[in-house]
Structure formats: structure tokens, C-alpha cells
Amino acid sequence: MQTSSSLTLGLVVILSVGFDFTNGFHDSANAMATTIATGSLRPKVAVGISAVANLVGAFLSLAVAATIAKGIVSQDSVTITVVFAGLVGGIAWNVGTWYLGMPSSSSHALIGGVIGATLVHAGTSAVLWHGVASKVLIPAVLAPVVAAAVAAAATFAAYRLTRRASAASAGLGFRVGQIGTATLVSLAHGTNDAQKTMGVLTLALVANGSLAHGAGTPTWVVLICAVAMAVGTYVGGWRIIRTMGRGLIEIEPPQGLASQAASAAVILSSSHLGLPLSTTQVVSGSIVGSGLGHARPVRWRVFGHMVVTWLCTLPGAATVGAAAYALTAAIGGRVGTSVVAVVLGLFCGLVFVRSRRQPVTPGNVNDPWTASGGPTDDEQLVA
Amino acid sequence: MAISAAATPLLDAGAMVRVLALSIGFGVGGVAVFCLGIWALSGSGYGDPTRATSRRALLLVVAISCWALTLVAIGLGLWAMLQKP
Numbered sequence: 001m002q003t004s005s006s007l008t009l010g011l012v013v014i015l016s017v018g019f020d021f022t023n024g025f026h027d028s029a030n031a032m033a034t035t036i037a038t039g040s041l042r043p044k045v046a047v048g049i050s051a052v053a054n055l056v057g058a059f060l061s062l063a064v065a066a067t068i069a070k071g072i073v074s075q076d077s078v079t080i081t082v083v084f085a086g087l088v089g090g091i092a093w094n095v096g097t098w099y100l101g102m103p104s105s106s107s108h109a110l111i112g113g114v115i116g117a118t119l120v121h122a123g124t125s126a127v128l129w130h131g132v133a134s135k136v137l138i139p140a141v142l143a144p145v146v147a148a149a150v151a152a153a154a155t156f157a158a159y160r161l162t163r164r165a166s167a168a169s170a171g172l173g174f175r176v177g178q179i180g181t182a183t184l185v186s187l188a189h190g191t192n193d194a195q196k197t198m199g200v201l202t203l204a205l206v207a208n209g210s211l212a213h214g215a216g217t218p219t220w221v222v223l224i225c226a227v228a229m230a231v232g233t234y235v236g237g238w239r240i241i242r243t244m245g246r247g248l249i250e251i252e253p254p255q256g257l258a259s260q261a262a263s264a265a266v267i268l269s270s271s272h273l274g275l276p277l278s279t280t281q282v283v284s285g286s287i288v289g290s291g292l293g294h295a296r297p298v299r300w301r302v303f304g305h306m307v308v309t310w311l312c313t314l315p316g317a318a319t320v321g322a323a324a325y326a327l328t329a330a331i332g333g334r335v336g337t338s339v340v341a342v343v344l345g346l347f348c349g350l351v352f353v354r355s356r357r358q359p360v361t362p363g364n365v366n367d368p369w370t371a372s373g374g375p376t377d378d379e380q381l382v383a
Numbered sequence: 384m385a386i387s388a389a390a391t392p393l394l395d396a397g398a399m400v401r402v403l404a405l406s407i408g409f410g411v412g413g414v415a416v417f418c419l420g421i422w423a424l425s426g427s428g429y430g431d432p433t434r435a436t437s438r439r440a441l442l443l444v445v446a447i448s449c450w451a452l453t454l455v456a457i458g459l460g461l462w463a464m465l466q467k468p
Contacts, residue, residue, distance in 0.1 A: 060465060130393070133393050134392075134393045134394065138393055138394050142394075142399065146399075146402065146403055146406065147406075149403075150403075150406045150407055150410045150411060151410070153407065153410075153411045154410050154411045154413075154414040154415075157411055157414055157415040157418065158414050158415075158418050161415060161418035161419055161421075161422055162418050162421050162422055162425075164422065164425070164426075165421050165422045165424075165425035165426075166425040168425075169421055169422075169424045169425035170421055170425065173417070173418070173420065173421035173424065174421070177417055180457070184457060184460070184461075187461070188464060191464060191465075254418075257414065257417075258414050261410050261413055261414045261417075262406065262410040262411075262414075264409075264410070264460065265405065265406040265407075265408075265409040265410030265413065265460070266402065266406045266410065268405075268409070268460040268461075268463060268464045269401070269402045269405035269406050269409065269463070270402045271464050272405075272463040272464055273398045273401055273402055273405075274398065275395065275398050275399065275402055277402075
């Protein structure tokens, strides 16, 4: 029994690191997509800066109030196996949406995974539906709307104020501004998202009895979570970076600056006031807003696909989390957790192999947008 | 517990309004101030020795002030983030 618990804890540690890695490469698009799309930074330099900012951000604030799913599932129902299955759901969703090039909230995926596992483990009464609505569903609707409004106003101001500026000054200014604001978004991401996984690991250690109740986050947990997210960011989720940077609008430097500044302002404000807005949804909304602010056409079809992905994130990850928990419990013991971990590994491997058929790399991430992802058949822009 | 949870509103409207106000202030205001700096630098003819010195100096001061203000705003934003509840 003790060996089984230790194995599950070991797998939770590995999966937490894996989740942070997927979180990093999934969300690197948030900060750097527009900076790469406008050519302000070379792709690898951009993700390098983002990785460093994420690493620094993870160490900036260690007040781990970000215990995952707090207020969303009854904390008494959270066992180490629930955390394990929740992580499986979160990773599977992140990898699947990365393959499709669709940005989605990593936090919502992890929360969905935990909800699904909790539903199988303890039933519907263990899920705090009021918390699900107020912390996930309503913010998911509000985030893109608020961000789009702020970005549209910022874009309008940027074009109006610099219309008489020389091309050289404007070019240099927007480049510097984009690098600054993108770094700020990366920093905010590091402080928020790395902490969530630190919270998961701390929770698992407490549940396993390896850490006393109320104990602080061990330094090794902080270190591995920060490094995993930074490495994931540096590897770069090029498929999502391409969708965000090239798929929504044909972005220009003033729009890049305005959308990043709006994203940074909304993320920092909501974070300060305790309103949990998803970084991914804020950045996507900002990019659309920057298109509307300059009366530029927006590819609503691509945005529509994103919205559908956001709507499916919670139930999709919950389904995987529930299935992972059910399979673990049905087989039982060490074999159960090992089988689920192997299935997840096979799924990730399969997705990676399939992604190589049509790879998106730093070399082609800025190619013109096409409906199919191929080199022709440009999708129509709709104003 | 269930009763208190149900009594809590689904959305903290006050917090939402404050988020919107802060976002417009820092986001739109920040971009406007930063772009004013770009305009001032451009108008100063930075690197162009044929421009009148007094006008160049004035606009350069405006540009530097704008960017200093932007840095202060970023600093405030970071401070606010680290003070989150």
C-alpha cells in the first residue's frame, strides 16, 4: 500500500513537471505571438526572452494561494489519485489542442481534469458548481470581451498619436514597446501559472503525508516547476504561436504594441483584484480588439474555432480526467496508475508523431495564413 | 456552507468595473503616453542637426518624460501584481 502510494506520488511529481512543460509551450504564444508576427523579434529570441521572464516570474511571488481547484471541488474529496487523474486530463487536453493549433486555458484544462476525477471519486456533491460558474465560466465569457474593448481603444490611440511620426522613430518605438509589454505578459504568466502546479505538488505531498499540513512549498518544488515552465516556453508551441500571430488578423506593429499592452494591463489588474481571467483568452481577445480598433478585417472563423475550444476545455478535460480516474480505480494499485501513465505517454507520442507530418517551426511560423495550413488557398478575411 | 456559497454573487461586479477602469487607465493610457513619446522623438528630428536646437531639446524632454512615465506605470503594475490577495 505504501509502495503504491509512493509510486502515485512519484508519478504526480513527473506529471506535474510534464504539465508545467505543456503549460509553457502551450502559453508561450500568449506573450510572444504578435511580437513574432510583426517581425519585432526573431522567433527563437522571442521565446528565449519569454522563457527567462517566466522563470523569473515563478520566483517573484511564492504566496501559494493558488491551490488548484480551491473553491471548485470540495478539498476533502481531493486525494492523490484525483490529483493524478486531473493532471492526466490537463496534459491530454493541452497536447491535443496544441496539435490543432488552438489556444486554450491550461488552468481550465487542469481544473476540468480535477473536476472529472472528483465526479467519479466522490459524486456530483463534491463539485462546487457555484465556484465553477464564478471562477471559470463567467470569467471565460468576460475575459475576451474586456480585453478586446481595451485593445481596440489602445490601437485607435496608437495610430492617431503616431500618424505624423517618422517611420524610423515609429518602427524603433513600437519594436521596443512590444518587447517590453511581451516580457511583462510573460512575467505575469510565470507568477500565475507556475504557482498553480506548485500548489498541486504541495497538495499531493500533504495528501501523501510527506509534508505537514500548513507547511510552505519546498524549494525543490519551486525550482522544478519554474524550470519546467521555462523549458516548455523556450521549446515554443509554434502551432499555437502561428494561429495567434497570423490566424486572427494581419497584424501591424502598432496593433502588436496595443494588444500586448492591453493584455498586460488586463492580466495585472485582474490578478491584483483576484478576478481569475485566463491569460489565453485575454490575449486572444486583445488581438481581435486590435484588429477592430484599426478597422482591420478579422478572421472570425478562426476566432469562432477558438471560442468552441474554450467552451469544450472544461468538459473535455473533465471527461479525460474522469476516464483516467475510473481506469486507475478499476485496475487498482500500482498497476492502475502505471497503465494510465503509459496510455498518456502513448497518446502524447502519437500526437507528436502526427504533428511531424505538417510541422510548424521557427522557420515557417510567419508564413502567410492559409485556411488549411498549407501554402495556398488563402482564407478570406471578413471585416 | 452551501447556503453561503449560493448567497455569494456569481460575479463581483465591483471588481469587474475596477478591472475595466485599471485596464483602460494602464492599457489605453500607457499606450497613449508611450506613443506620445514616439511622436515627440520623431518631431525632435533626433539625429538631424539642421533642426532648431530649442525645439529639439523640448521634444526630447517630452519623449524621455513619456517613457519614464511608462516605466513608472509598468513598475506600479508589477507591484500591484505582487500584492495580489
